[in-house]
Amino acid sequence: MKILLWLALAVVAFAALTLWKAARHERQAEAHWPPEGQFLTIDGHRVHYVMRGQGPDLVLIHGASGNTRDFTHAMADRLAARYRVFVFDRPGLGYTERIDPKGAPLALQADLLARAAAELGAERPIVFGHSYGGAVALAWAIARPEGLSALVLSAAASNPWDTGLGLYYTVLSHPLGQRFVIPLLTAWVPDRVVDDAIDGVFLPQTAPEGYHAHIGAGLTLRRVSMRANALHRANLLEDIRGQVPRYGEIAVPVEILHGDADDTVPLRVHSEPLSRQIPGAVLTPLPGIGHMPHHAVPEAVDAAIDRAARRAGLLL
Numbered sequence: 222m223k224i225l226l227w228l229a230l231a232v233v234a235f236a237a238l239t240l241w242k243a244a245r246h247e248r249q250a251e252a253h254w255p256p257e258g259q260f261l262t263i264d265g266h267r268v269h270y271v272m273r274g275q276g277p278d279l280v281l282i283h284g285a286s287g288n289t290r291d292f293t294h295a296m297a298d299r300l301a302a303r304y305r306v307f308v309f310d311r312p313g314l315g316y317t318e319r320i321d322p323k324g325a326p327l328a329l330q331a332d333l334l335a336r337a338a339a340e341l342g343a344e345r346p347i348v349f350g351h352s353y354g355g356a357v358a359l360a361w362a363i364a365r366p367e368g369l370s371a372l373v374l375s376a377a378a379s380n381p382w383d384t385g386l387g388l389y390y391t392v393l394s395h396p397l398g399q400r401f402v403i404p405l406l407t408a409w410v411p412d413r414v415v416d417d418a419i420d421g422v423f424l425p426q427t428a429p430e431g432y433h434a435h436i437g438a439g440l441t442l443r444r445v446s447m448r449a450n451a452l453h454r455a456n457l458l459e460d461i462r463g464q465v466p467r468y469g470e471i472a473v474p475v476e477i478l479h480g481d482a483d484d485t486v487p488l489r490v491h492s493e494p495l496s497r498q499i500p501g502a503v504l505t506p507l508p509g510i511g512h513m514p515h516h517a518v519p520e521a522v523d524a525a526i527d528r529a530a531r532r533a534g535l536l537l
Contacts, residue, residue, distance in 0.1 A: 238408075239404055239405060239408045239409070240404060240408070241408075242408035242409065243404045243407040243444060246407055246408060246439065246442065246443075247439075247443045247444070249439060250412075250437065250438075250439025250440050250442065250443060251439075251440070251443075253437070253439060254290070254437035254439065254440050256269055256315075256316045257271050257289055257293055258270050258271035258272065258289065258308070259271075259272070260316070261337060261340055261341065263333055263337050263340065266312070266317075266318045266320050267316075267317065267318045268309060268310070268317045268318075268333065269289065269309070269310040269315055269316035269317045270289075270307055270308065270309050270310070270337065270341070271289050271292075271293055271297060271306075271307070272305070272306065272307050272308075272341065273297050273298065273301040273305075273306045273308075274297075274300065274301025274302065274303070274304055274305050274306050275301075275304075275305055276303045276304040276305055277304055277305070277346075277347065277370075277535040278304070278305050278307065278338070278343035278344075278345070278346035278347065278370075279300060279304040279305065279306050279307065279346055279347045279348075279349065279526065280307045280308075280309065280334065280338050280343065280346045280347070280348045280349065281296065281297065281306065281307070281308045281309075281349050281351075281354075282309065282311065282334065282348065282349065282350040282355075282357050282358050283308075283310075283311065283314075283351060283352075283353075283354050284351050284352030284354050284355075285352060285353040285450055285453065285454055286446075286450050287311075287314065287315075287354075287436075287441075288310050288314050288315030288436075288437060288440055288441075289308045289309070289310050289315055290315075290435055290436045290437050290440075291351075291436060292308045293308060293435075294429070294431070294432055294435045294436065294516075295429065295516070295519065296515050296516075296519065296522075299519065299523065300523065300526065303536075304347075304526075304530075305343070307338055307341060307343055309337060309338075311330055311334070311353075311354070311357065311453075312329075312330055312333060312449065313325070313445060313448070313449020313450065313453070314446050314449060314450060315440060315446075319445065319448075319449050320333060323452065324394070324449070324451075324452025324453055324455060324456045325449075325452075325453065326456060326460050327356050327357050327359075327360035327457075327460040327461075327464065328360045328363075328364050328460075328464075330357050330360070330453075331357050331358070331360035331361035331364055331365070332364065332365070334357070334361065335361050335364075335365045335368045338368075339368065344368065345367070345368060345369055345370045346369055346370065347369070347370055347371045347372075347373060347529055347530055347533065347535070348361055348362070348371070348372055348373070349373040349374075349526060350372075350373075350374055350375070350377055351375045351376060351377070351513075351514075351515060352375075352376050352377065352378060352485070352486055352512065353378055353454075353457065354377075355374040355375065355376065355377020355378060355379060356377060356378045356379060356457065356460070356461060356464075358372055358373075358374060358377070359372070359374070359377065359379060359464060359468070359471075360460075360464055362471045362473060362475075363467045363468075363470060363471065366470070366471070366472065366473070369473055370473060370474075370530075370533040370535060371473050371474040371475070371476070371529035371530065371532060371533040371535075372471065372473055372474070372475045372476070372529070373475075373476045373477075373478075373522075373525050373526050374475070374476070374477045374478070374492070374495070375477075375478045375479070375514050375515055375522060375525075376478070376479055376480065376483055376485070376486050376491075376492075376512050376513070376514060377477070377479075377486070377491060377492065377495070378457060378486050378491060379461065379465075379468075379491045379492065379494075379495040380461065380465060380490055380491050380494050380495060381458060381461060381462050381465070382458070382487075382491075386454070386455060386458075390451055390454045390455055391455075393447060393448075393451035394451040394452050394454070394455035398451070399448050399451070399452075403444050403447045403448055403451075404444060406442065406447065407442050407443060407444050407447065410442060412438035412439050412442065413438075415438035415439075415441050415442060416433045416438055419432070419433065419436065419438070422485060422512050422513065423511060423512070423516070423517075424482075424484070424511050424512075425482050425509070425511050426510070426511050426513065426516070426517040428513075428516070429516050432516070465498070468495065468498040468499050469498060469499070469500065471499045471500075471502075472500070473533065474501070474528075474529050474532035474533050475499050475502040475503070475529070476502075476503050476505070476525040476526070476528055476529045477492050477495060477496055477502055477503065477504045477505065478492075478504075478505045478507060478514050478521060478522060478525050479492035479493075479504070479505075479507065479514075480506075480508075480509070480510030480511050480512065480514055481506050481507065481508055481509070481510070482508075482509050482510055482511050483510070483511050483512045484511070484512070485511075485512040486512060488506060492504055492506075503528070505521065505525060507521060
């Protein structure tokens, strides 16, 4: 009986220590990487955004596990020379609040960001989406066709795949994983593990100088962000299956970029069929480029945005 009592006390003590360490890690991350921009409220939900520059309106939507800092490392400032750039944290990531505890569907995320952009005066922006953010951008174009002028997709998840969810997201999206495993990761996993994962996403390229220090690995490891991201990822395949039949409805100019060395979101599975599903879409394959074209070949990405702007009559 004494052994069981000591075991129970040890479990309680470890649980309390884990929760304390998780909360401390989150406080440290938010102190080190505070909000970069400002906030507005849409239907009671706080949305974090960064706005820079002057010119035609351009919205940038980040991928899984990301936040505004993926774009503010270099891309937003570069494009602010000729666009009014809006960078949003997606729901549950960065500093935007969650909007659905079951994992906000693509359409719900797109609706929130479209309404936030309109509230800031960007009623028909060019919408750029990277990776998971590309799936959100596609949902925006489908559900709010009057709410954008052009669409630019980079390494976008857009079509169904057959490789499964994987152990990591299977565990973290399960209710038990959400409740018990995620606090363990927040408490005990060091930020350098996220930095290593970032390096893997950039392959065969490398992250640009200063990227790891800027992106905020600790923000990704917060419990709210890990829970939201896991559910987003778990629901993504079904969401994409639901919107594929509507790609043919997209009538704005569409530019698609995708690296042929992308092992995270393969070109042949996603952008190649997408370029045939959207009337008039232009696909630019990027030889030897992995999953992060906006860092690896920024000039190609900027050129695609400019082409979309010209096709939409926003630039000469």
